[in-house]
Amino acid sequence: MKRTRTKSCIALLLCLCLVFPLFGCGKQVGNYKIVRTLGEESYCIGYRVGDQIAL
Amino acid sequence: MDAALRKLTADGTVHNLAMQWLGADNTAMEADENALESLGKIPRRTLIVGVNESCFPLSYYDGEAFAGFDIALAEAVCKELGWRVKFQAVARSDIYVQLTSGNVDCIWGGMPMDDINLDEKGNEKPMSQQLAVSEPYLENEIVLVMRADSDAKMNGATLMMDSGPQYIDALERNNLTGRFSEVQRVNGGAPQCFEALNSGQINAILTDSVALAYYTK
Numbered sequence: 001m002k003r004t005r006t007k008s009c010i011a012l013l014l015c016l017c018l019v020f021p022l023f024g025c026g027k028q029v030g031n032y033k034i035v036r037t038l039g040e041e042s043y044c045i046g047y048r049v050g051d052q053i054a055l
Numbered sequence: 056m057d058a059a060l061r062k063l064t065a066d067g068t069v070h071n072l073a074m075q076w077l078g079a080d081n082t083a084m085e086a087d088e089n090a091l092e093s094l095g096k097i098p099r100r101t102l103i104v105g106v107n108e109s110c111f112p113l114s115y116y117d118g119e120a121f122a123g124f125d126i127a128l129a130e131a132v133c134k135e136l137g138w139r140v141k142f143q144a145v146a147r148s149d150i151y152v153q154l155t156s157g158n159v160d161c162i163w164g165g166m167p168m169d170d171i172n173l174d175e176k177g178n179e180k181p182m183s184q185q186l187a188v189s190e191p192y193l194e195n196e197i198v199l200v201m202r203a204d205s206d207a208k209m210n211g212a213t214l215m216m217d218s219g220p221q222y223i224d225a226l227e228r229n230n231l232t233g234r235f236s237e238v239q240r241v242n243g244g245a246p247q248c249f250e251a252l253n254s255g256q257i258n259a260i261l262t263d264s265v266a267l268a269y270y271t272k
Contacts, residue, residue, distance in 0.1 A: 028203050030271030032252075035209055035259065036199045038225040041167035042191035043113065043125075045056070048154055049187045053056055053102065053161065055094065 056161070057189065059135040060128075061090035068131050076112050076124035077265055078272025084192050091135070102138050103159045104129050105145035109217060109244040110165020112269040113193075116144065124265075125164040147220065154186060167195065167221070196264040197225045202252060212258035215239045215248050222261045235259075245269075 026035040047054040063069050065086040073080040091097075106114040106121060114123040121142040133140040145153045145162060150171060153159045162168075170177075172185045179185075199214075201207060214235040216222040223240065226232050239257065241247050245266035251257040 026201075029267060031203050032200050032267060032271065033203045033205075034198045034264075034267070035201055036229070036231075037196050037264075038199060038229045038231070038261065039197040039221070041169055041195050041197070041221065043166065043193040043195060044168040044191050045189040046150060046154060046162035046166065046168055046171060047160075047187040047189075049182075049185060051160070051187065054187055054189070055057055 056132055056136070058087075058090040058094055059132040060084050060192070061087035062135060063128070063131055065090075069128065072124055072127050072131070076127065076269065078268045081268075082193055083190070097136050097138075100138050101141060102129075102133055102161070103141050103143055104164065105150070105153050105159035105162045105166075106142050106164030107147060107166050107219075108144040109219070109242065110263075111245040111266055113265060114142075114164030115244060121164075123164070129163055151184070151186060193265070197222065197261065198264050198267060199231075199259055199261055200252070200267060201259045205258060207258040209259065210234050211236045213237045213239070214259045214261060215241060215251050215257045216261035217244050217248065218242050226261065 026033045045054075060069070061084065064082075064084040065088040069082055069084055070080045073082050106125065108114065108116040108121065110123070112123050114121060114125045126142065129142075130140055142164070143159055145159060147166065150162050150166065150168075154162060168186075168188045171188060172180050174180050199209070201212075212235055214237065216226075216238070218240040226238075232238070245262050248257075248260040248262055249266070249270050252260050
């Protein structure tokens, strides 16, 4: 029982060791990494109000 | 134009252009193969489109002509409607004046319009000063990017970004302006930023996720 618990603790520590270096690295995209996302925006088309070309 | 966009979404034109220019299809347009049928006869005209000339790869001036995803899509829409199209560079701060004065017929090309109908305090403008805005057709994120093989940390890094106001605004909103050893604002847009990043001239760039998608496709 004690040995099983020790093995579980070691396994958990190993997982954390593998995961911790990934924190702060950001998301890798090809040859680049996104360190932080600073904002979001939506692209739209702007018209004069009531202009029929929008239809 | 909305009807033509729905038809071009249904026949795969929008998807093909997105794959060509953005490397992925993250567009959000409704598809309707028969959308143009309800419009009847469409009068011929020339559509003057106001564009951001430094929003690579959506709309940019390559030295000879305008190019990019938005440009190609506007050309496809006008072809579908039997219209001629002309492009005119418009500064982000001049959208309202250019449209209401009649200098351009629509604003389309690298122009986020999340706050176009809000005043400086974030309140809604009076109806007489508002513009009609389509549903969003593409989402973008402003991202801080480094080379994957870089060991540089954000604190003390050198940063390059386009001179567009949205980038410095994003930096200030996130309280990051003091974190870098040097901040360069350039007029060459994403191509200049990625060139500097790839050559090692700079540690980090602030750019658009749509531009990052282009450079990693």
